[in-house]
Amino acid sequence: MVTAITSSTALSYTPSFELLNRWVIEKQLCCYCGTCAGVCPRIVLNEKLPVLIDYCSACGNCYKHCPQTYTPVKEIEKETFPGTNKEDYLGYYEKCVLAQSTDESILSIAQNGGLVTTLLIHALETGMIDGAIVTVADKDWRPKPILARTPEEIKKAAGSKYVMSPIMLAYRTVINDPSIKKVAIVGLPCQVKAARKLQMEPIIPVENGKIELIIALFCHMNFSYEGLISETVKKTLNIDLSEVKKFDISKGKFKVFTKDGKQVELPVKELAKYSWSSCSSCTDFTGRLADISVGNAGAIDNNWNIAIVRSKKAMELLNDVVKAGKLRIAECGDALNAVLKDARKKAERREKISEITYQYFSELGVPSEEVQAYFTLLTLGGASSEELSKVLKVSAAELDSILKKLHEKGWLIKQENYYIPTRPSTVIRIEAARFNNLIKKILERESELEGIYARKFG
Numbered sequence: 303m304v305t306a307i308t309s310s311t312a313l314s315y316t317p318s319f320e321l322l323n324r325w326v327i328e329k330q331l332c333c334y335c336g337t338c339a340g341v342c343p344r345i346v347l348n349e350k351l352p353v354l355i356d357y358c359s360a361c362g363n364c365y366k367h368c369p370q371t372y373t374p375v376k377e378i379e380k381e382t383f384p385g386t387n388k389e390d391y392l393g394y395y396e397k398c399v400l401a402q403s404t405d406e407s408i409l410s411i412a413q414n415g416g417l418v419t420t421l422l423i424h425a426l427e428t429g430m431i432d433g434a435i436v437t438v439a440d441k442d443w444r445p446k447p448i449l450a451r452t453p454e455e456i457k458k459a460a461g462s463k464y465v466m467s468p469i470m471l472a473y474r475t476v477i478n479d480p481s482i483k484k485v486a487i488v489g490l491p492c493q494v495k496a497a498r499k500l501q502m503e504p505i506i507p508v509e510n511g512k513i514e515l516i517i518a519l520f521c522h523m524n525f526s527y528e529g530l531i532s533e534t535v536k537k538t539l540n541i542d543l544s545e546v547k548k549f550d551i552s553k554g555k556f557k558v559f560t561k562d563g564k565q566v567e568l569p570v571k572e573l574a575k576y577s578w579s580s581c582s583s584c585t586d587f588t589g590r591l592a593d594i595s596v597g598n599a600g601a602i603d604n605n606w607n608i609a610i611v612r613s614k615k616a617m618e619l620l621n622d623v624v625k626a627g628k629l630r631i632a633e634c635g636d637a638l639n640a641v642l643k644d645a646r647k648k649a650e651r652r653e654k655i656s657e658i659t660y661q662y663f664s665e666l667g668v669p670s671e672e673v674q675a676y677f678t679l680l681t682l683g684g685a686s687s688e689e690l691s692k693v694l695k696v697s698a699a700e701l702d703s704i705l706k707k708l709h710e711k712g713w714l715i716k717q718e719n720y721y722i723p724t725r726p727s728t729v730i731r732i733e734a735a736r737f738n739n740l741i742k743k744i745l746e747r748e749s750e751l752e753g754i755y756a757r758k759f760g
């Protein structure tokens with residue numbers, strides 16, 4: 303029997319916690335940024351995931367602001383950073399510089415050149431912001447997001463914690479404190495996406511808690527507390543956490559620096575099993591939606607930063623800090639190539655589509671190269687024919703013929719040289735209709751075959 307696909311079998315797409323759970327949390331794509339819990343008191347975070355603890359009114363706020371739901375990155379970039387340079391893998395930027403704090407007290411506690419801490423303190427002292435959302439660590443090196451209101455609190459957050467910190471949870475403090483008119487947020491590229499979404503669609507009156515400055519930290523991957531700290535540092539390396547001065551990841555090594563001057567290290571690839579699940583499909587290395595992105599890749603040494611300055615606001619802040627003598631800077635030169643290399647490598651990551659889904663599509667009789675091209679477009683979030691040809695490793699002529707067929711079937715939309723996949727539910731219905739039509743035609747031929755059978759077997 304052929305079952306018609308009706309709207310009652312279709313999934314509900316109303317933005318709600320249920321949808322967030324189904325499409326982000328259950329799919330292990332949650333990056334634990336804390337935004338959903340930060341904007342809705344009905345959501346709390348447990349050790350690993352957001353959990354709904356009360357009735358959901360389906361207002362859609364959590365879903366809309368989650369960095370793992372639809373985010374029109376290219377449109378936001380164009381709107382937010384007009385007239386700047388553009389590089390495919392790094393995004394838009396005004397300038398790239400090498401930078402180092404001139405303040406020894408910052409350099410001694412910072413992860414690298416102390417650029418992040420220096421920018422935040424200057425922004426606070428000059429009234430650009432009233433506070434900053436940063437991440438401190440408790441005595442067990444568990445990260446804790448806080449709203450820092452003083453230079454001392456900003457300094458307490460210096461140094462990288464290679465564990466997921468739900469930074470946007472601290473936005474609740476901002477919501478509840480009317481004295482915080484303008485805030486800065488420091489986060490990883492995934493968290494930066496959430497911060498930018500919240501800035502563009504605020505949930506509280508704009509005169510309060512305005513997101514004034516977004517600083518991204520470069521990020522290749524991050525880890526769970528249990529995996530990195532409990533299993534690796536405490537058990538495998540047998541290091542007492544109260545003895546740890548600093549952690550670092552550079553040149554493929556995870557390094558632990560102890561207070562008595564020792565250094566212990568492990569290859570980062572041995573820690574891959576502890577990486578956060580959402581990292582395996584994350585493609586943004588630098589934080590394309592930040593006002594300024596900061597890292598160490600390619601910098602002079604570990605005590606320097608490299609910064610990709612994207613917005614005019616961040617450019618003015620940087621110039622101001624340099625003028626005040628709080629930063630020394632140098633030309634970026636070839637250092638940007640190192641960032642570009644990391645960014646390119648990370649851009650190759652993609653969400654995986656299960657083998658069984660591939661198999662069902664091929665059982666429907668859809669040529670495998672067409673299924674491959676459609677699924678690739680889906681996981682890339684659309685692509686130009688050049689990008690697609692590189693990823694699929696097919697010639698331009700071959701790709702042209704595949705895309706033409708997909709276009710004729712209604713599986714994609716073409717916008718100039720850019721291809722956008724049609725919604726899967728529509729594609730599935732197109733194929734179901736084709737299949738039903740075929741079955742209908744076969745049923746019409748039933749009597750022809752039945753006649754032969756009857757004549758031969760009675």
Ligand SMILES: Cc1cc2nc3c(=O)[nH]c(=O)nc-3n(C[C@H](O)[C@H](O)[C@H](O)COP(=O)(O)OP(=O)(O)OC[C@H]3O[C@@H](n4cnc5c(N)ncnc54)[C@H](O)[C@@H]3O)c2cc1C
Binds near residue numbers: 436437462463599
């Ligand atoms: C998980 C992680 C992965 C990184 N991966 C890379 C990489 O692959 N390549 C690279 O070049 N750089 C990477 N960085 C960035 C680098 O470690 C430094 O953070 C950056 O160079 C800024 O240095 P700084 O001296 O200016 O920072 P500081 O002045 O010391 O300030 C550090 C800031 O980082 C924030 N912070 C610390 N831990 C976290 C966290 N877990 N989540 C959110 N915010 C946090 C603090 O709030 C603080 O404000 C990574 C950072 C993190 C946290």
Ligand code: SF4
Binds near residue numbers: 343345360363365
């Ligand atoms: S009430 Fe709104 S923000 Fe809260 S869980 Fe439901 S949809 Fe999300």
Ligand code: SF4
Binds near residue numbers: 331332335337367
């Ligand atoms: S990614 Fe952030 S906003 Fe989305 S579900 Fe996870 S914690 Fe919530």
Ligand code: SF4
Binds near residue numbers: 333523582
């Ligand atoms: S790799 Fe991506 S998802 Fe993972 S912590 Fe870094 S920015 Fe977030």
